[in-house]
Amino acid sequence: MQWCRSHFKTHSKCDILLNNMCEAFNKSILDARDKHIITLLERIKYYIMLLMATRRETMEKWAHDVGPRVFATLEKLKK
Template identity: 90%
Template sequence: MQWCRSHFSTTIPWFQAEMKKLQDLSGPAFDWLSRLDPMQWCRSHFRTHSKCDILLNNMCEAFNKSILDARDKPIIALLERIRYYIMLLMAIRREAMEKWAHDVGPRVFTTLEKLKKQSA
């Protein structure tokens, strides 16, 4: 089975070759993908200054730990556990946000105020 691996491409020439394969395989898919900014979905176009995925990795590890007890359950029980976890997390965060005195979080607000004072 043929398929396009353009999102795995790490160089522009490889990306272009994979996009050509996609165009030969499916014109409409190529047209749709061509309208999207490759900086948002293809490694060959990602910015090079960011070298660490620690934030995403930490989020994944925290999520995996939170569902650890449900991972060996049947799929419906697993999905219910994930649904419950996410709903609880959203409720806890909403409750915390309602206590904010400003439109942004307290740490962000403090940082913005410091920057405002420095530039004045």
């Protein structure tokens, strides 16, 4: 198999966001990586559930349907 640049999208120039997400996830499961597979999967499940719950709590504090930064940008564009 060979990769050809002609078939890649040109607007995406950097994978820092994806790379940062992968590194953050790998760091969060670092202590579980040497465990048995069932224990590893249970800890990953616990981590994901905790992450989703924290984000839900944060979003419930938002005053609008979109995030604060997006709302500020939209308000700035209205003016």
